[in-house]
Amino acid sequence: MPTPLLLTVVGSINVDLTARAGRLPQAGETVGGGRLVREAGGKGANQAAAAARLGASVRMIGAVGPDADGAWMRAELDAAGVDTTSVQTLDEPTGVALIVVDREGENQIAVCEGANGEIDLAGVVFAADEAVLAQLEISMNLVEALAAQVQGYFAVNAAPARDLPEAVLERADLIIVNETEYALIPALRTARRVAVTYGADGARLFESGVEIASAPAVETTVENTVGAGDAFCAALTIGLASGVPADTALAAACAVGAAAVADPRSQPALSTYGAYVPR
Template identity: 60%
Template sequence: MVTPALPSLVVVGSANVDVTAFVDRLPTAGETVAGGRLSRDLGGKGVNQAVAAAKLGGRVRMIGAVGDDADGSWTREEMMRAGVDTTGLRTVDAPTGTALIVVDSDAENQIAVCPGANDLLALDGVTFREDEAVLMQLEIALTVVEQVAATATGFIAVNAAPAQPLPEGLLRRVDLFIVNETERELMPELASAELVAVTYGAAGAALYRQGEEVARADGVRAEAVNTVGAGDAFCAALVLALRSGHAPADALAAACAVGSAAVSHLSSQPPFEHLSHYLPAP
């Protein structure tokens, strides 16, 4: 069976190495929790989304920055192995970004991020084709996000995480914002955005056009072991599905199924089937 070709996607975003401790419960302030299991993986919302999109069958290139260190080389090699074009992943004079993560037995997490090279992400010489969708996050400087929005002429999606105030110009230009329910509450200005996808964890997701719900999809049951990369996988799947011309409800359903598959895996960058595998049956 021939799998359908998916649209081209440019991910502009963060690249980190995730150092994760899996423990029975999250520590409280000043507390040490022993007996953990350590894992070291590629991470950063940008890398997570780019790798997920490539594994789902998209044609993906990454615009980002890593350090001239072992972690930077590892990041580039693993992204290339996943099928991501890393020509735009620059090596800069700063350490590769690092995220320190603690995950408990219920898959809840705490995350501290040291951005490092991500703070030096620049767009010098970067161009965007009109047929390329662009996906960004707020783990990079807002000025970079605004510059891309002012430069790219095609479809632009922003995973507005971590939450922060959004300028009016960005609200008008971005075609799709993607947030979780907490982020939506922290950014009431999203009510005026053209299209906003909101995730509700196990309860699924909904799509809002200028504040009015236009589509909804139920969550897909899964035994959650790590939720760190689930939202990023959802973002990648939703953008690819919408840009492939699927109805909003079907695109949401596919994205929820991909997010569910992600939480079932310990890695923040789990394996995926082609996107068509997750779309509702016609």
């Protein structure tokens, strides 16, 4: 990334309430002995914080409630170096994610969207040299509006898995999913450019269903997988939107994802992008 990429992240801002337990509960089961952690989260905020720490010039478009959690989420994004002037304060409460993480770092998540469901683009202008990254913890109408309005590079993390409108499939320069989401969205088999993560098996990049690049996973100590995919999305968008070759960008994103897995937080500490580019 020779010069800081201008990146706008449009997405969710949540308080993560995380119970760390020995194992994940089965349906109808109670698992005791957990430890509760309260921290900043939301796929949009996680990706914005990661991108800023990687060295991009990042603004966040999202929404929080008129509550103490909303003020806290703004402060956390500010501390990560994200421009929060486009974060809206609405009547709905700040979003909350209820998370259980087991000793292996695997997780279960239920999201209460709150203010995230009311984000709008009134008065927002996107520059031609500005990349935009969105996820699906916001309304699909908003994602469709982005597809129509964004002038520059447009990336979509299709998570949680939902069918994408044709307009989004045709407009997106990059769609990022994990292997489960890839299986749940058949239209991605023929999409223009799709990155798929495979956990310990690394990641692959497809163009119109044809694999054009792959990268192995980076061995790491697993502490928490909640923010790993978001850090990967931020890094891959930064790399590809900046013109980094596909193989290199994919390998760097896998390295960033591994660094995130080794950090217990949903918004992990990261080095600048160049530290993860293979030599």
